[in-house]
Amino acid sequence: MDVLINIFLALHIVGIAALLGGFFAQMKAMGAGEARMTPGMLHGALTMLVTGLALVGLNQADDQEVDNVKIAVKLAVLLVILVLVYIRRDDEEGVPAPLFGAVGALTVANIFIATLWT
Numbered sequence: 001m002d003v004l005i006n007i008f009l010a011l012h013i014v015g016i017a018a019l020l021g022g023f024f025a026q027m028k029a030m031g032a033g034e035a036r037m038t039p040g041m042l043h044g045a046l047t048m049l050v051t052g053l054a055l056v057g058l059n060q061a062d063d064q065e066v067d068n069v070k071i072a073v074k075l076a077v078l079l080v081i082l083v084l085v086y087i088r089r090d091d092e093e094g095v096p097a098p099l100f101g102a103v104g105a106l107t108v109a110n111i112f113i114a115t116l117w118t
């Protein structure tokens with residue numbers, strides 16, 4: 001079970017890389033209001049959701065404690081990210097900088113929630 005949990009944790013981190021990488025790669029374009037919600041960012045956010053839910057299930061099945069409040073906060077933040085990325089995914093002209101910046105800021109916030117909330 002530990003191996004399975006660690007595999008999903010690794011996939012969880014791959015999801016962060018896809019989401020945050022898409023953000024960082026476009027920081028210059030963001031300044032010009034030309035950043036786009038790319039497919040990689042959407043798939044990264046969806047990967048976070050699927051692997052996160054799997055991690056909750058696997059940890060519970062393994063009788064390991066999961067902090068439900070922390071998970072609920074992370075889930076809420078991710079849902080906001082998902083909605084923002086999803087609704088503007090076809091916007092070829094680029095999205096406003098504050099909207100794009102919010103996706104990056106919320107993703108980084110979730111990383112700190114995951115690591116600092118003990």
Ligand code: HEM
Nearest residue numbers: 016048049052053055056066074075078107110111114115
């Ligand atoms: C942008 C969204 C997210 C980010 C950046 C993120 C980040 C992280 C990071 C860095 C870890 C490893 C550190 C640790 O073990 O605490 C982790 C673990 C974990 N994440 Fe996420 N996560 C996100 C969304 C979610 C969601 C939506 C769920 C559940 C619905 C979730 C459930 C978990 C679980 C169960 C673990 C295993 C460790 C623990 O019990 O806290 N994550 N996440």
